[in-house]
Amino acid sequence: MYQHYLSLPNTKVHIDANEPQGAHEWWRHSIGHGGINNSPLPEKVVQGARLLKPRLLRTFIQEFFDFYPDHGVFDWSKLDPYMDALHRTGADVVGCITFKPPVLYPVIDQAIWRPASVEEWQTVIYELVRRYSVERKIVTYWEIGNETDIGEWGGCPYLIKEAEDYLEYYNFTKEPILRAFPEARIGGPAIASFEDPLLFDFIDLCHRTGTRLDFVSWHLYHDDPDRHKELVLRAKERLAQFGGTRPEMLVTEWSKSFDPVSIxxxxxxxxxxxxxxxxxxxxxxxGLDWSFYYHVWDQAVFPEQFESFYKDPSIMTVHWNEIPHRFGLFGVAEEIRPQYFVYRMYVRMGETLVKAGADDPDIRVCAVTGEDKLSVMLVNYNVSASSDRVATVHIDSLTPGRKRLLVYRIDEQRMWDEERMELLPCERRDLGTLEDGKYRFQVYCPADSVTFVTLQDAAQ
Structure with missing residues (x-):
């Protein structure tokens, strides 16, 4: 191992702490949950999510909450505790409308998107919004539909392939939302495949018809970070036709690719x-406006909860019980997964992005100043295969004075405290007094790791 460290490639990282690059708006990257069963978040997960300081949290309003069991009858006994648990994270909620009351959709068929009575549907939507946006002040964004381009395969009972049909569904659903809560942000279509024409056709239709559209949303499960970036840039280009009133861009579900093996x-x-x-x-x-990592807590599916609105509940059983995706920041048994700490680190970095870069594209760098410290995130990741590195970090324009260096790392060592939900430092040392504002240090960046370094003012 000694010789291994000495023979590693050495990546140079350059940071100028006095070259601001804009605000570090960490809150734009949040979390999502739901679509699997009607169990509220357990308290450990609520508290863990609360530590991430989310401003918004996206969820599904699915039929398994059974809040409209009969004509004119509302039962909030399942949905209330679920929504309350989400709100206890400190976030307002993005509510995704993905339910089909059997009294309005008596035939189980994903291709049937128009309810038996549009008027009654609008009454249901009005009461839903009044309860969770007005009376209980939980939901501020309403997302109309979920992955309608693939229907049940996307966790949604609606299959709406044409933009004109989706616009009709969107219009008769948004009307009662805005009547109940005029301050709501409304949008969609939460598309599964960005390449499906539905997204851009819907954007163009809204622009041409003057239809109110506060945000557009899509999903992406992909290992390549450049693919995530590409879709944001393409959406931004298409939305430029709105000028200064451009709708927000929300990636309401995202994660890595689906693995063929689940262990x-x-x-x-x-x-x-x-x-x-x-x-x-x-x-x-x-420049994405909001992202919602899917998801905060892994769960099991109870097939009987889908039988009233899913023609093939086994789709969900395969996805979550037999070959589960295991994307959660917390596992089914509430154990912490490594990616949870990415958000813990990101949230605490500071307020101002500063100039930073590396001479190796496999090392992605984010440097942020705030209060009395400089924070640096180093991500060693290659889509095909990563390899171990040493990073030599050169910093200019540090404030003079005594400093303390702390290094944390998400790697195979799993150096975290499960109970306190905190990373543990793998290196800690005082640096003495820096006088000229320049400093360099070296840090080990194993393959497929995230390293978090802080240089903090120390007591004199």
Whole structure:
């Protein structure tokens, strides 16, 4: 191992702490949950999510909450505790409308998107919004539909392939939302495949018809951070036709690619954390308005909860019980996964991005100043295969004075405190007094790791 360290490639990283690059708006990257069962978040997960300081959290309003069991009858007994648990994270909620009351959709068919009575549907939507946006002040964004381009395969009972049909569904659904809560942000279509014409056709239709559209949304499960960045840039280009009133861009579900194998060992590998961090930095660079990592807590599916609105509940059983994706920041048993700490690190970095870069494209760098410290995130990730590195970090324009260096790392060592939900430092040292504002240090960056370094003012 000694010789291994000495023979590693040495990547140069350059940071200028006095060259601001804009605000570090960490809050734009949040979390999502739901679509699997109607269980509220357990308290450990609520508290863990709360530590991430989310401003928004996206969820599904699915039929398994059974809040409209009969004509004119509302039962909030399942949905209330679910929504309350989400709100206890400190976030307002993005509510995704993905339910089909059997009294309005008596035939189970994903291709049937128009309810038996549009008027009654609008009454249901009005009461839903009044309860969770007005009376309980939980939901501020309403997303109309989920992955309608693939229907049940996307966790949604609606298959709406044509933009004109989706616009009709969107219009008769948004009307009661805005009547109940005029301050709501409304949008969609939460598309599964960005390449499906539905997204851009819907954008163009809204622009041409003057239809209110506060945000557009799409999903992406992909290992390549550049793919995440590319879609943001393409959406931004298409939305430019709105001028200064451009709708917000929300990636309401995203994560790494679906693996052909599902075992717990894969779920605990640091590569998932590295892929998450690399994608976060790529989406930030592209100027995304909001992202919602899917998802905060893994769960099991109870097939009987889908029988009233799914023709093939086994789709969900395969996805979550037999070959589960294991994307959660917390596992089914509430254990912490490595990617949770990417968000813990990212949230605490500071307020101002500063100039930073590396001479190796496999090392992605984010440097942020705030209060009395400089924070640096180093992500060692290659889509095909990563390799170990040493990073030599050169910093200019540090404030003079005594400094303390702390290094944290998400890697195979799993150096975290499960109970306190905190990373543990793998290096800590005082640096003495810096007088000229320049400093360099070296740090080990294993393959598929995220390294977090702080240089903090120390007591005199």
């Amino acid at each position: 717990e060992e894969l779920a605990m590998m640091p590569r998932r954390a590295a892929a998450t961090a690399a994608a976060l930095l790529a989406m930030t660079e592209a």
